[in-house]
Amino acid sequence: MKLLTIILLISLTINTQSKSSEKPKLLWFDATANFERLSYPDSIKFYLNKAKEIGFTDVVLDLKPISGEVLYKSDFAPQMIEWNGFYRDEEFDFANYFISEAKKLGLKVYASINVFVAGHNFFDRGLVYQNKLHWQSINYTDSGFVPITKLKHKYSAMTNPANPEVQHHELNIISELVKKYPQFDGILLDRVRYDGIEADFSELSRELFEKYINQKIESYPDDIYKWTKNDKGEKVRIEGKLYKKWLEWRAFVIYDFMTKARKVVKDINPQMEFGVYTGAWYPVYYEVGVNWASKKYDPSKEYDWATPEYKNFGYAELLDVYTTGCYFFEVTKDEVEKLNKELIKRNEAGMGGTKDFWYSVEGSAEIAKKVMMDVVPVIGGLYVEQYKGHPEQFKRAVKMCLDKTDGLMIFDLVHIINFGWWDVLEDAIKSY
Numbered sequence: 451m452k453l454l455t456i457i458l459l460i461s462l463t464i465n466t467q468s469k470s471s472e473k474p475k476l477l478w479f480d481a482t483a484n485f486e487r488l489s490y491p492d493s494i495k496f497y498l499n500k501a502k503e504i505g506f507t508d509v510v511l512d513l514k515p516i517s518g519e520v521l522y523k524s525d526f527a528p529q530m531i532e533w534n535g536f537y538r539d540e541e542f543d544f545a546n547y548f549i550s551e552a553k554k555l556g557l558k559v560y561a562s563i564n565v566f567v568a569g570h571n572f573f574d575r576g577l578v579y580q581n582k583l584h585w586q587s588i589n590y591t592d593s594g595f596v597p598i599t600k601l602k603h604k605y606s607a608m609t610n611p612a613n614p615e616v617q618h619h620e621l622n623i624i625s626e627l628v629k630k631y632p633q634f635d636g637i638l639l640d641r642v643r644y645d646g647i648e649a650d651f652s653e654l655s656r657e658l659f660e661k662y663i664n665q666k667i668e669s670y671p672d673d674i675y676k677w678t679k680n681d682k683g684e685k686v687r688i689e690g691k692l693y694k695k696w697l698e699w700r701a702f703v704i705y706d707f708m709t710k711a712r713k714v715v716k717d718i719n720p721q722m723e724f725g726v727y728t729g730a731w732y733p734v735y736y737e738v739g740v741n742w743a744s745k746k747y748d749p750s751k752e753y754d755w756a757t758p759e760y761k762n763f764g765y766a767e768l769l770d771v772y773t774t775g776c777y778f779f780e781v782t783k784d785e786v787e788k789l790n791k792e793l794i795k796r797n798e799a800g801m802g803g804t805k806d807f808w809y810s811v812e813g814s815a816e817i818a819k820k821v822m823m824d825v826v827p828v829i830g831g832l833y834v835e836q837y838k839g840h841p842e843q844f845k846r847a848v849k850m851c852l853d854k855t856d857g858l859m860i861f862d863l864v865h866i867i868n869f870g871w872w873d874v875l876e877d878a879i880k881s882y
Contacts (some may be wrong), residue, residue, distance in 0.1 A: 474508050474772060474829060474857040475879060478562070479548075479637035481521055483864040497863065498551050504876035508558040510638055510859075511548055514623065516606045517576035518568030521545065522630065526622045527577070549633045558635045560771070561627055562726070565620050565642045569607025571599060578607045585616050587644070590651040592677045598645060603754065608633040608645035611739065612658050612703045618745045620707075621714050628718045636723025636771055637715060642708065643728075643827055644700060644738040644739035647687075655780045661858035662699045689740045698757045700739030712768045725771030727831070727859075728793035730814035732821050733806070742766060742774075743821035766825040773829040773859040777837050780810040781846045811847045815854035830855035841874045848878035 476787055479488065479497075487493050502510055513521045519530035522545055531540045538544070545561075552559045569583055571575030578586045578599060587608045598607050609616045628637065651671055662667055667673050673690040679710060680686050712724045727741045729735060734753050735742070742767040743749065749756040766772070774806040780786050786809050807813040811830070818828045830851035837844035851858045860866070860878070 475506045476508040476859040477506045478510045478861040480862045481515040486536045489538040502555045505879035510560045512562045514563035516567045517570045552796045553861040560636045560638045561634045562638045566609045566611045567606045587649040588652040610650040611812035638725045640727045647737040701741040701763040708765045723770035730774040730776045744823040744825040748820045769826045772826045775831045776811040776814045777833040783807040785812045811850045825854035831859035845878040852882045
């Protein structure tokens, strides 16, 4: 009898340890892609139950899409009650219902908001198309200075992160959200970045940069970079004498905002987790003005684009939770050598098109873990759309994230539904 009791206690201990050490698995619910789907209580319950059944531990609810609208009644932003011709009952507080139902299932719930973006360029919709045109990013393209609302190949009408008015607005949104829904376990910020290497070249950015370096720019924008033609007649960028300092300043801008945002969250609710999503392609992520690494990591020792001061603006130490997009079709580093250009889809900002080893789920996960230096767990994310028609490759990518990082994030629910991949995803998660 005593032996049986001991065996049962050992079994219980093992099971408890297994559960306590389980890696988090996050399922993202995009705001617009799931707008109609999340407009009905029964539908919300159904998909939360599906998430729980196949092994997810956490869910992420997007409440501020790229248009700058929000999906709840707000004092600071217009409420999105219509998308793609479908009207949601504006009196239905779907976010509160979503949180309540998720909690019943034992799921952790994060709120997500898109920060430095306020318009959808494909629909000419959003705050920048209303009365906030002065917020939009001014990009220095090979055609000169162009407002981002005129660059119709870009779907996100990004704002200027250095603009104090923009920052004030976004901090108000964060504050309001944390106060309105204290039941959230945390908040995940998305698009806390510049549009790309061509942003932002407004006069305001020039003034703020000059203040940062404490000198006037002699030749603007040429001292940052200029466009010229190479031997093939192609337009290319030539770095100016202040180029690296400009990159450093942009990293400072984002770091400074993240510091303010964390303080806003923690002053209201110290228990709420503060987190962020970024892409995992760190070697080129400077192009969007972000240093998400630990301050202990010095990129200037490995990359010629970083100044010795660049490391001071790594913001990993500000985070409680971090998820990164290992958004590559290639799963292993070896696969990059056999790159199939017909399968590759690199549409995210600052990704480039080279064949470096980190252009894979495995390689980007390793880079992310390296630069974060164990300051905060790294949750590897996958963009399901990249694996369309290739369920086995997707399963391998899921397992790679779970193997090489501290968790898994799946973006987005809509792709799992459209591809009919519930069984595929469940098998990948539960066979790890």
